[in-house]
Amino acid sequence: MLVHYPDIKPYARHRVMVDAPHELYVEECGNPDGLPVLVVHGGPGVTGVAKNRTLFDPDKYRIILFDQRGCGRSTPYAELEGNTTQALIEDMEAIRCFFAIERWVVCGGAWGATLALLYAQKFTSRVMALLLRGVFLCRRRDIAWLYQEGGASRIFPDYWEDYLQPLSASQQQNCVQSYHQLMNSENDLVRMSAAKSWALWLARCATLRPSLKVVEQYVEPHRAMALALIQTHYFLNNGFLADNEIIEAAKKLHGVPGIIIHGRYDMVSPLESAVELHRAWPESQLNIIRDAGHAGGEASIIDAMIRASRDLSQRFLDEEDY
Structure with a gap:
């Protein structure tokens, strides 16, 4: 190899x-x-x-x-x-x-x-x-697979619960839109909590075998903030x-x-x-x-x-x- x-x-x-x-x-x-x-x-x-x-x-x-x-x-x-x-x-x-x-x-x-x-x-x-x-x-169904219930959530239901944690029941109807709203909150703690949850979900889905290294890289605060802010900006707009x-x-x-x-x-x-x-x-x-x-x-x-x-x-x- x-x-x-x-x-x-x-x-x-x-x-x-x-x-x-x-x-x-x-x-x-x-x-x-x-x-x-x-x-x-x-x-x-x-x-x-x-x-x-x-x-x-x-x-x-x-x-x-x-x-x-x-x-x-x-x-x-x-x-x-x-x-x-x-x-x-x-x-x-x-x-x-x-x-x-x-x-x-x-x-x-x-x-x-x-x-x-x-x-x-x-x-x-x-x-x-x-x-x-x-x-x-970057089709609507590709975005929904990862960030809305019914796709990857069925493979990782335990991780999905953590991803949903910052969202109310009504906000879970459109997770990307709701996360986008959280990432544009005036409250620093709200933004950081949402960023870490978003990044953690993505990191956990990324590897075949669990990787602490990948998780640590993604949830590092500076990286997680840009990742969640820019991704929700793009995916709310279906990748433009x-x-x-x-x-x-x-x-x-x-x-x-x-x-x-x-x-x-x-x-x-x-x-x-x-x-x-x-x-x-x-x-x-x-x-x-x-x-x-x-x-x-x-x-x-x-x-x-x-x-x-x-x-x-x-x-x-x-x-x-x-």
């Missing part, structure tokens, strides 16, 4: 100004002359993970990571003004233009896969290939997308090769999503990981991602048009 490449540090860090007031943190790792890959983190509302640098051979790849609007080291932190899916897609293109890269590989997991797909559908000529993990299509937009526009991916990696026991974004995408996108290859859930840090997911990144480098490294 393959494991991460050795840890590396960025050889360059940048601040890229986009629409005011947003300024993006962007970093470059690996080989400056290598195959360019943009790594799009999950969320919305989390940050780029340092371990994402080590999914790619640093001798062969120019690895570009960034923090999305309101996330991580991008500023202002947890800012919702001008924070929409369409803006994030334009930010990805702004980063490409900043580096004057003609074409690149785009890699994304979960919400990062959502953005990668939407970017490729809009800027098809700029995408050499897609590498996707834990595909999240038409329902089933990605599948209905899948024909725009014609000519773009892709590798989809999805855990069979993904409880955040069920395997059904990846299967539907694969059927609608003939150029894609679907790898179902039999002993994994949703999280990118699970051993079998790491193995599959590194194999895929290796395969893509072998396929494209001889090309001279990037």
Whole structure:
């Protein structure tokens, strides 16, 4: 089983100004002359993970990571003004233009896969290939599966009770809307309690086997606040997308090769999503990981991602048009 490449540090860090007031943190790792890959983190509302640098051979790849609007080291932190899916897609293109890269590989997991797909559908000529993990299509039913009773709640009923704890009976009729209201409360304690409950539920659903490390990362107060605030902002607005937009526009991916990696026991974004995408996108290859859930840090997911990144480098490294 393959494991991460050795840890590396960025050889360059940048601040890229986009629409005011947003300024993006962007970093470059690996080989400056290598195959360019943009790594799009999950969320919305989390940050780029340092371990994402080590999914790619640093001798062969120019690895570009960034923090999305309101996330991580991008500023202002947890800012919702001008924070929409369409803006994030334009930010990805702004980063490409900043580096004057003609074409690149785009890699994304979960919400990062959502953005990668939407970017490729809009800027098809700029995408050499897609590498996707834990595909999240951001349809109303996908949001409801995770955040409304009747989906993941039936798999984790004990965890679901904790998720519902901040909500009254009437508020439970629309959990996303109710959490959004709590996250915009003027009471700091109300906001923090809601943020931790929201983040804890997501962390508990993310891995096949319980992971205290993942839980601790998600419920860290600073991270949990941005995660819950930005996610409820997006999901209350159905990701700022038409329902089933990605599948209905899948024909725009014609000519773009892709590798989809999805855990069979993904409880955040069920395997059904990846299967539907694969059927609608003939150029894609679907790898179902039999002993994994949703999280990118699970051993079998790491193995599959590194194999895929290796395969893509072998396929494209001889090309001279990037």
